[in-house]
Amino acid sequence: MLGGVAGGVARWMGMDPTLVRLGFVLAAIFSGFGIAVYIVMWLILPADGDTESIASRAVHDWRGIVLALSLVPLVVLTVALGTALGIGWVSGLAVPVGIGAGGAILLWRNVGSDERRLVAPLVRPLDRLGLTGRGSWRTLVVRALIGMVLVGGGAYLLSSNHATLRPLEGVGLVVAGAVVVFGPWWLRVARDLVDERQGRALAEERADMAARLHDSVLQTLALIQRRSDQPGQVVKLARAQERELRSWLFDGRAPGGAEDDDVMLSQAVHRIEREVEDLHEVAVEAVVVGDCGLDDELRSLVAAGREATVNAAKWSGAPVVSLFVEVEPDEVSMFVRDKGAGFDLENVGSDRRGVAQSILARVERHGGKAEVRTAPGEGTEVGLHMPRRKR
Amino acid sequence: MSRPRVFLVDDHGLFRAGVRAELGDAVEVVGEADDVEPAVELISERQPDVVLLDVHLPGGGGQRVVEAVREAHPHVRFLALSVSDAPEDVITVIRAGARGYVTKTISGPELVDAVIRVAAGDAVFSPRLAGFVLDAFAAEPGLVGAPPSFDPELDQLTQREREVLRLIARGYAYKEVASELSISVKTVESHVSAVLRKLQLSSRHQLTRWASERRLL
Numbered sequence: 001m002l003g004g005v006a007g008g009v010a011r012w013m014g015m016d017p018t019l020v021r022l023g024f025v026l027a028a029i030f031s032g033f034g035i036a037v038y039i040v041m042w043l044i045l046p047a048d049g050d051t052e053s054i055a056s057r058a059v060h061d062w063r064g065i066v067l068a069l070s071l072v073p074l075v076v077l078t079v080a081l082g083t084a085l086g087i088g089w090v091s092g093l094a095v096p097v098g099i100g101a102g103g104a105i106l107l108w109r110n111v112g113s114d115e116r117r118l119v120a121p122l123v124r125p126l127d128r129l130g131l132t133g134r135g136s137w138r139t140l141v142v143r144a145l146i147g148m149v150l151v152g153g154g155a156y157l158l159s160s161n162h163a164t165l166r167p168l169e170g171v172g173l174v175v176a177g178a179v180v181v182f183g184p185w186w187l188r189v190a191r192d193l194v195d196e197r198q199g200r201a202l203a204e205e206r207a208d209m210a211a212r213l214h215d216s217v218l219q220t221l222a223l224i225q226r227r228s229d230q231p232g233q234v235v236k237l238a239r240a241q242e243r244e245l246r247s248w249l250f251d252g253r254a255p256g257g258a259e260d261d262d263v264m265l266s267q268a269v270h271r272i273e274r275e276v277e278d279l280h281e282v283a284v285e286a287v288v289v290g291d292c293g294l295d296d297e298l299r300s301l302v303a304a305g306r307e308a309t310v311n312a313a314k315w316s317g318a319p320v321v322s323l324f325v326e327v328e329p330d331e332v333s334m335f336v337r338d339k340g341a342g343f344d345l346e347n348v349g350s351d352r353r354g355v356a357q358s359i360l361a362r363v364e365r366h367g368g369k370a371e372v373r374t375a376p377g378e379g380t381e382v383g384l385h386m387p388r389r390k391r
Numbered sequence: 392m393s394r395p396r397v398f399l400v401d402d403h404g405l406f407r408a409g410v411r412a413e414l415g416d417a418v419e420v421v422g423e424a425d426d427v428e429p430a431v432e433l434i435s436e437r438q439p440d441v442v443l444l445d446v447h448l449p450g451g452g453g454q455r456v457v458e459a460v461r462e463a464h465p466h467v468r469f470l471a472l473s474v475s476d477a478p479e480d481v482i483t484v485i486r487a488g489a490r491g492y493v494t495k496t497i498s499g500p501e502l503v504d505a506v507i508r509v510a511a512g513d514a515v516f517s518p519r520l521a522g523f524v525l526d527a528f529a530a531e532p533g534l535v536g537a538p539p540s541f542d543p544e545l546d547q548l549t550q551r552e553r554e555v556l557r558l559i560a561r562g563y564a565y566k567e568v569a570s571e572l573s574i575s576v577k578t579v580e581s582h583v584s585a586v587l588r589k590l591q592l593s594s595r596h597q598l599t600r601w602a603s604e605r606r607l608l
Contacts, residue, residue, distance in 0.1 A: 322562025
């Protein structure tokens with residue numbers, strides 16, 4: 001379930017994986033060895049489709065091994081104290097927990113990236129312990145001497161069974177000695193784990209960036225190479241890619257992110273730009289001056305503007321359609337202009353007049369105004385105006 | 392007027408070759424450079440009429456080229472040519488002294504037209520730059536939070552200048568703007584040059600703040 005160990009063992013022994021899992025859980029509850037065995041098996045068993053186990057990588061990881069070994073004095077100390085005080089379960093648990101923790105450190109340093117997500121919560125308590133510098137040789141010697149005196153004193157007190165000196169004081173001395181001697185080492189272990197994690201975060205960020213560029217830019221370049229015989233398609237792809245990169249670099253929007261709900265007018269206008277460019281092979285040059293939130297009236301204005309832009313793209317034959325939107329205190333205006341064929345307003349085919357009228361009617365229904373200026377050979381400009389609702 | 396002598400500054404060789412091909416015989420390309428330092432050196436040596444300048448260069452922004460050349464060779468004119476939509480970049484290079492800004496998607500004949508215009512000392516505004524300027528000068532001075540203006544003439548656009556900029560933003564060429572407003576092309580050019588001057592000289596606090604805020608959006 002965690003490292004997939006139970007499933008692997010079950011398949012190897014030809015048993016039901018649920019039974020094996022149950023076994024591990026019971027073993028973990030009753031002796032603690034269940035956890036240790038699980039983690040060690042996770043290290044040793046290669047994952048599906050992976051030829052080498054994590055352990056075969058871990059044996060080359062000297063730093064990791066040193067880190068794991070730093071737990072040994074802690075385990076020995078705990079066992080000694082547990083025995084001395086006659087608390088059986090403490091010493092009983094110390095060994096499996098120690099093996100488990102050492103195994104967890106090696107796992108953390110050597111697992112693949114998808115497994116790391118699972119291991120992180122196991123290791124996090126260890127790296128919260130803190131950060132500290134390392135000492136020079138002299139402080140090391142001094143520390144060792146003080147530690148030995150403390151431990152020795154504690155051991156003497158414990159073993160002498162002196163009636164007036166209570167064992168608790170001996171325990172205190174032994175613990176203090178152990179902390180003095182091994183404390184910095186343990187702190188270094190913790191700090192190494194923190195460093196490790198920061199390095200990983202950086203590497204993951206880089207991987208994320210590479211993935212994004214791969215999904216967008218490299219894919220597009222590959223597509224362009226394959227369609228190099230269709231210039232229209234190539235231009236379309238290149239423009240779409242350009243827009244996406246721009247919005248990522250300059251506006252901080254994630255490529256391919258969800259953007260179905262435009263809140264601001266400028267977003268809606270740039271969406272017209274994008275979508276019309278994608279559907280019809282023309283360039284749309286959108287310029288937005290000012291910005292404001294969208295309400296029902298402005299949505300209808302945007303819808304009409306979109307229709308006008310699509311019309312220009314479809315019929316005018318011009319390579320560029322200009323889309324200009326200005327937000328003023330009491331009015332929003334939108335102009336869609338092309339330098340294409342134009343048409344005779346009085347004498348157009350019923351389909352095109354229908355479209356023009358639907359644009360005009362839509363805006364007027366919401367209290368706005370619209371005008372169309374065109375003549376054959378002189379391009380077309382549709383102007384749309386919508387009063388702003390007072391707040 | 393003879394063919395304008397043009398110098399290209401862009402760090403992409405492929406792009407420089409493309410521009411050279413699009414400009415064709417209408418202009419004389421006297422040199423190319425791919426970074427700030429060689430550009431400054433070669434421009435000083437060859438004295439072109441117009442430098443087509445990329446806003447982004449490896450050794451710093453295009454404005455560094457303008458700043459380094461402007462003092463010693465005031466007759467060399469700059470036209471910014473960029474894919475960058477970031478108002479900050481565009482405003483910076485214009486304020487350094489470039490006489491216009493066009494996007495790299497501009498068509499060949501339009502680019503030639505822009506070069507000739509800049510060589511003649513006029514300003515060239517693409518629809519996008521016109522939109523930037525309208526946006527930057529939009530807030531009326533005297534609004535809450537706006538600092539007092541020390542030079543109202545520099546810090547505000549006239550009604551007529553606004554009209555001209557609006558039409559440019561709507562995709563009108565100078566000639567079309569002129570006929571729309573029933574004025575001469577020369578008058579349109581002088582309005583645009585006046586706007587360029589305001590853009591370069593205005594101490595308007597909003598201008599920089601606006602540009603950097605737009606970038607953060």
